[in-house]
Amino acid sequence: MNKLAEREDIILKAIVEEFVRAVVPVGSRTLTKKIPLDLSSATIRNVMSDLEDMGYLYQPHTSSGRVPTTAGFRYYVERLMQLKSLKDEEMESISTKVDDFKSDMIEMLKGTSKILSDRIQHACVLLAPGPGHLVLKHIGFVLLSRRKILVLLVGKSGLVQNRVFDHDEDINQDELDRISNYLNQEVVENKTIMETRKIIMKELRREKARYNRIVKKALNLGDKALKMSEAKIIVEGQSKILSQPEFAENLDKLKHVISSFEEKTTLLKLIDNTMSSEGLQITIGTENPLDEFKELSVISAGYRRSDSTIGKIGVVGPVRMDYGTIIPFVEFTAQLLSGKFEDN
Amino acid sequence: MNKLAEREDIILKAIVEEFVRAVVPVGSRTLTKKIPLDLSSATIRNVMSDLEDMGYLYQPHTSSGRVPTTAGFRYYVERLMQLKSLKDEEMESISTKVDDFKSDMIEMLKGTSKILSDRIQHACVLLAPGPGHLVLKHIGFVLLSRRKILVLLVGKSGLVQNRVFDHDEDINQDELDRISNYLNQEVVENKTIMETRKIIMKELRREKARYNRIVKKALNLGDKALKMSEAKIIVEGQSKILSQPEFAENLDKLKHVISSFEEKTTLLKLIDNTMSSEGLQITIGTENPLDEFKELSVISAGYRRSDSTIGKIGVVGPVRMDYGTIIPFVEFTAQLLSGKFEDN
């Protein structure tokens, strides 16, 4: 994407911003009033025509104004946009609201998504930390029936995961208690599930395990218990999409998009595709490989615990979003979440 | 609601069913073909006119066919409708799907709602059992930080509930373990949370508690741990509402309804209003006291553990629903859930 002439920059910027504001194709006359340059509409028309040739604009029909293409928005986002930094009160207000949530991690993440969604009036998608990243505080077993064992994994932050599995021999609650004691004392404390599993694997290979029945059982059971389940996706404010003027007439598209949002697997793909890398990421309209989201943009940012990205938070809205305003919000929220997951 | 003449019954039934099918006002000519009687359209017109006077039908405008009113649907549901009982395969298929869910109660309920919603193509609202109804198998405490305690309540069926609360004095994990041992052995086994609480209250008043520190602490903690949290509402398939033809043109109403669905408090009211009684309940259109839902009907049924209703499952859709098909589904699903919560 080559740098354009300065005048082209100014005009493209004005077109994008005017289009974002009014959601209607922008014409040359309107622009004469919006740009700081003193040019006639005819001149602007020439520039617009150039920009169209370069692929930054397109006309819905011959005699209409221009609308930025995906490439136009992309250029705008990379070179023209000015980020509007958040006001201190704004940050303050968000972070106190987030602090108000109780200790259940999922509730906190849902709440945070809702806050973000309400602030910027677009849908919000959040990928919760995979269970592998849970920092364990405690592991417990409850015998439900002769060979059915419930495992409880309690995270440092108070998050609980649980799951039932079948054991291949009879076992009683006392034994389970001894096993969980062993695991809690020897293995678990302050490591993530992934780390814990690695340790267990290693231990299993060591001599000692072969000779101590309880240890061996504990490790085997621990291994089974920590097998990971899939990541969780949270969506808030989907109905915000209904309010977007571009969907007001096209009910079919709307339906399609909304039901995609209900389909967790589609969302998972969306996140795989657009949220895979770390840091801030912006996917605009047709850049999105999923058909359902070709008319939407996704702005997302990862949040982290110590050095690794453990989840993502993103905003999904029409291509015509106010990128300059929304990006700082998304970044701030991601930072806020990182802070929540920091060990302290 | 008085019984109508037989011919009126037949015609009203045909009108309701034809309207449900075609979602368009029903005219007299159409009816001549749909009813088993050999009557001319003029005669039918007279009957329709009578039915309109009685308030069962109305005309959107003078030269259009008739549409059933709320009263018309009500009469239909109470006297005319034939329930289509579920096929065995259908029941089989639903119940195996529900069985597939893992032990987390909320996940199971969500999944069940989704299955129901997909089968009947309408939104589904579910009120999860208040935590007081869980039959306890095990209670556990994990110390998260000095005064923050996580309580784990494991139900007999493997359902887990957890919650964090603050304790007013320092405590350590050993002590917590002793406390949970005491509670597990002396109090918990095979009683619901509510029952357990009652027992604890009684114990606390007895002499013994005053002299044994651990027992006292245990009872106090148990009391705190079992304080009930608010009921949880689950919504699945809201987007099904988008596909309803009656909303296709009226985007504003649609928006209103959809955002009401996102607002948990509104839903709570809906459930208070329409799901309060036990057994099957049907609320049609304007019978609903909430403005947002005046154009929707709710079919709901309670599910129970032993003798008390512990939650509700309901379908929310346009007034023009296929009541005869949907009601058996809702009833069956509620029974299925009751089964899940039964002690066995």
Added chain:
DNA sequence: CTTTAGCACTCAGGTAGCTAGAGTGCTAAA
């Protein structure tokens, strides 16, 4: 070479008028 004024042209969207079709209510006869 760049800019601009001017003009012819295009197209969406709104309005008005017309028609067809579905449906009604009423009346008079069977």
Added chain:
DNA sequence: TTTAGCACTCTAGCTACCTGAGTGCTAAAG
């Protein structure tokens, strides 16, 4: 009591027309 027949009503869809915003092109001015 039922029905055939007829006049009437209203919606939905179609066409024609007009307006206004916007364009592209050309030729003249800077």
